[in-house]
Amino acid sequence: MELHAADQYLVAEAGTDLLAIHEALRGTGLHPPFPPVELPGGVGGLVARGGFAQNFFFPAEVLGLTFRTPKGRVVRAGGVVVKNVQGYDLVRPFVGSFGLLGEALEVVFRLRPGRASRFLRRPFLGAFPELSPEPRFLFALKEGEAWWLYAYHFGPEGEVARFAAAFGGEEAGPLDLRPLFPRGMGVGEGPLRDLRFPWQDGGGAPEAPALFRRLAASL
Known part of the structure; x- marks a missing residue:
């Protein structure tokens, strides 16, 4: 793992644990583009x-x-700066390709500044609410027979305080969700939901468009 705090980016091997990155950034005022949870496959x-x-x-x-x-x-x-595209941009097609374009070996993440952060949870009522300020991360998790809504936000201290007041609930700590997915994490009804998909143990991938499959075949 390589942290470049001054330039606000981090280089991590694909097998790096997500919570290890959060730990490495502790005290820097920088945050990665994922909440403090551990998921199958790491980065x-x-x-x-x-x-x-x-x-x-x-x-x-x-x-x-x-x-x-x-x-x-x-x-x-890609590279290590925002405007780094020469020729075809393969970064964005690869992200979210569910392995169709191959296997990641190393990833460069942009880091975002934030003086404060809060990770909160409250009972989940079955639909994701509209919140103001909007948290950067929002997901629902089934624990036993109950569903909980988790939200994680970082940013200026005042904004984070307003988020916490609007969301309510209780403090949450880092979560290791890997035991929920012993056969791998895929799309399908299961114990975890975010704003895009429900996630299932051993679930599959969304169907790829024909043009995307042609791109995969050409690589």
């Missing part, structure tokens, strides 16, 4: 699934990556 799994729980465009937070295509080619796409 590589997160990028393959297109992020988790975000309330923003996750692919824009991946500045670059190195991946191995299904044919065995190693491709380096």
